[in-house]
């Protein structure tokens with residue numbers, strides 16, 4: 001049965017409440033060490049900023065946490081799995097189940113309306129029926145205060161509204177982890193604050209862990225903790 005319970009029964013953390021565990025993660029790109037023996041934990045339902053100067057490896061780390069890339073050595077555990085042990089197909093499935101992404105630009109699909117944009121990740125989840133899909137999209141849009149915008153096109157929205165749609169799209173699967181790479185880089189301070197608030201309330205409501213790469217110290221201070229990358233180390 002397609003089920004709202006699915007997200008309640010699937011483990012979203014390790015037995016001790018850790019959602020993400022990185023141990024001695026290292027990554028080289030083009031012969032250069034970008035990440036060196038990075039280790040940290042992110043608890044279920046907590047928030048964390050990743051800081052560091054341009055080129056310090058923040059996006060590289062986020063892509064690895066989102067299973068779009070992998071460490072050359074070291075371990076990454078998300079929810080209840082050591083993801084290094086998953087097959088390529090298993091990683092794709094795990095990403096769909098556990099990870100939501102938000103990037104600097106909302107990257108909405110122009111010819112789809114707001115409802116359909118938010119529904120995209122659920123369309124890949126064959127277990128979600130039509131009624132459940134409608135409920136989930138409605139609740140994701142409510143969580144970013146965009147009820148009533150369902151039939152608008154991305155071009156009819158402000159930058160902040162577009163970014164809130166992108167947050168709703170990332171949250172609609174009720175992921176274990178919400179990863180955001182400079183999600184407010186293109187927004188003014190007040191709009192940025194609102195977008196961050198929507199992420200933090202999802203974290204409180206659903207126990208989603210939020211990891212945000214940012215250059216903005218105001219946003220970093222809104223997270224429970226921060227990790228700074230310097231010379232490839234956290």
Ligand SMILES: Nc1ncnc2c1ncn2[C@@H]1O[C@H](COP(=O)(O)OP(=O)(O)OP(=O)(O)O)[C@@H](O)[C@H]1O
Pocket residue numbers: 029030034052053054055056057058059060061
């Ligand atoms: N595909 C790649 N091949 C080779 N080098 C890469 C590749 N991707 C990134 N790099 C290098 O890795 C380093 C870290 O890049 P990354 O994008 O993770 O930095 P960042 O901290 O996100 O920077 P910014 O704040 O500017 O976004 C940079 O020096 C970059 O040039």
Ligand SMILES: [Mg+2]
Pocket residue numbers: 058059060181
């Ligand atoms: Mg970056």
